[in-house]
Amino acid sequence: MKRILVTGVGGIGGVNFIRSLRLVEEQCYEKFFIVGTEYNIYYIEFPEVDVKFRTPKHSDENFIPTLVKLIKSYSLEFLHPHPSSEAKVVSEFRGLFEDVGVKLYLPRPEDIMPSKFYMYEKLKSNNVPVPETIHLKSMDDIDEAFEKLGSPLWIRAISGAGGRLSLKVQSPEEAKMWVKLNSLQGRAKIEEFIIQEYLPGRDLVFDSLWFNGELITSYARERIEYPFKHISLTGITGTPSVAKTIHDDEVNSVGIAAVKALNPNPHGFYSVDLRGDVNGKPKVTEVDGKWHTTAPLWGYSMAKVYGKPEYNIAYLYIKLGFNEKLNWSLERVNLFPEEHYLIRQMDSGVILKFNENVWRVV
Numbered sequence: 001m002k003r004i005l006v007t008g009v010g011g012i013g014g015v016n017f018i019r020s021l022r023l024v025e026e027q028c029y030e031k032f033f034i035v036g037t038e039y040n041i042y043y044i045e046f047p048e049v050d051v052k053f054r055t056p057k058h059s060d061e062n063f064i065p066t067l068v069k070l071i072k073s074y075s076l077e078f079l080h081p082h083p084s085s086e087a088k089v090v091s092e093f094r095g096l097f098e099d100v101g102v103k104l105y106l107p108r109p110e111d112i113m114p115s116k117f118y119m120y121e122k123l124k125s126n127n128v129p130v131p132e133t134i135h136l137k138s139m140d141d142i143d144e145a146f147e148k149l150g151s152p153l154w155i156r157a158i159s160g161a162g163g164r165l166s167l168k169v170q171s172p173e174e175a176k177m178w179v180k181l182n183s184l185q186g187r188a189k190i191e192e193f194i195i196q197e198y199l200p201g202r203d204l205v206f207d208s209l210w211f212n213g214e215l216i217t218s219y220a221r222e223r224i225e226y227p228f229k230h231i232s233l234t235g236i237t238g239t240p241s242v243a244k245t246i247h248d249d250e251v252n253s254v255g256i257a258a259v260k261a262l263n264p265n266p267h268g269f270y271s272v273d274l275r276g277d278v279n280g281k282p283k284v285t286e287v288d289g290k291w292h293t294t295a296p297l298w299g300y301s302m303a304k305v306y307g308k309p310e311y312n313i314a315y316l317y318i319k320l321g322f323n324e325k326l327n328w329s330l331e332r333v334n335l336f337p338e339e340h341y342l343i344r345q346m347d348s349g350v351i352l353k354f355n356e357n358v359w360r361v362v
Helices: 012-028 063-073 084-092 094-099 116-125 139-149 172-184 249-262 295-306 313-321
Strands: 002-007 032-038 051-054 078-081 133-135 153-157 167-169 193-197 203-211 214-225 242-246 268-276 282-288 341-344 350-354 357-360
Touching: 002 012, 002 063, 012 032, 012 295, 012 313, 032 063, 063 084, 063 094, 078 084, 078 313, 084 094, 116 133, 116 193, 116 249, 116 282, 133 139, 139 153, 139 172, 139 193, 153 172, 167 172, 203 249, 203 313, 214 249, 214 313, 249 268, 249 282, 295 313, 295 341, 295 350, 295 357
Parallel strands: 002 032, 002 078, 032 051
Antiparallel strands: 133 193, 153 167, 153 193, 203 214, 203 268, 214 242, 242 341, 268 282, 341 350, 350 357
16 A cells, blocks of 8 residues: 655545546555545535545645654655645655655655746747747837737737736737736736737647656647636636647757756656647647646546546556556557547536547546
8 A cells, every 4th residue: 555645635636636546556456554634624524535634835844844743643754835826836845745654746846836937948049949938128128029029919918827817918008018917916926927929729738757867758628718718808717728738849858948948857747838820830838847736637537538548647656656567558648538628617527528429437
């Protein structure tokens, strides 16, 4: 039995990660003892863990000591911090966990939640296609951006997930009003924004699992719809409600190049967001040492429908994290078959659809 600590288990990604491990117990007769932690007093009720424990926020000085105490109390062997914010802190203090003998399978801290302008500079210097980007320092930079890049442009916060403070702007006046509003209301100062070339094409994703610089496997998908898009200024609300798997050599090659540009020796799970430009060519808008919210859900759904544990990417991650050999010969790209739609909606479950086949997986 593997004894695991998973943090952030009440979030959507955390619930999906735990669900994936419980499927392993059914399909592979392998058992897990899982201690799950969560800050949200309500969401902690969601995951199917053996022990639930409410922790302070990741920014609290007691967060790390609390995890260490749980590891010692329950003789835990492996730590998986699921939310990016918690993963970054754990990675920064990885020495404390290694000292108590717990295993980690995490990217280095600078790879997790890097600033979007830092990403832009790293990728551009490595000839990875990216949208032209300007880091705002003053309102004059907005005028310069429109003169240089044209219209419309995309303005967004330099940090944060879920399309934080992003907006399509048609003129310098719109962009300046957006910055002023968010600054006035205390969400971000002007230097916390970037403004970019607007990319009107497909919304794409490349998810990948790496071990000591080697690409173990990966898959690509296209986001089709977002939940509650009608109440968002951009129509983007973080995690998609509809997405489909794709096989696209260009997306795969750009995705791999983006991860290697961020870290020449990647180790752990890395995600890449891409958008098609006016000519349909994919450009990278973000690369991060994190799990996308639906990454474990894709693995769970594919493994459940096709009875193939090798599709369960959370299981692959756990086995590698325990330094175990994988039992399968995996494709480096296109892990999942293409044209499969994952359809989700609040309080409605999850559906996997391929042609006329429909499976209710949750």
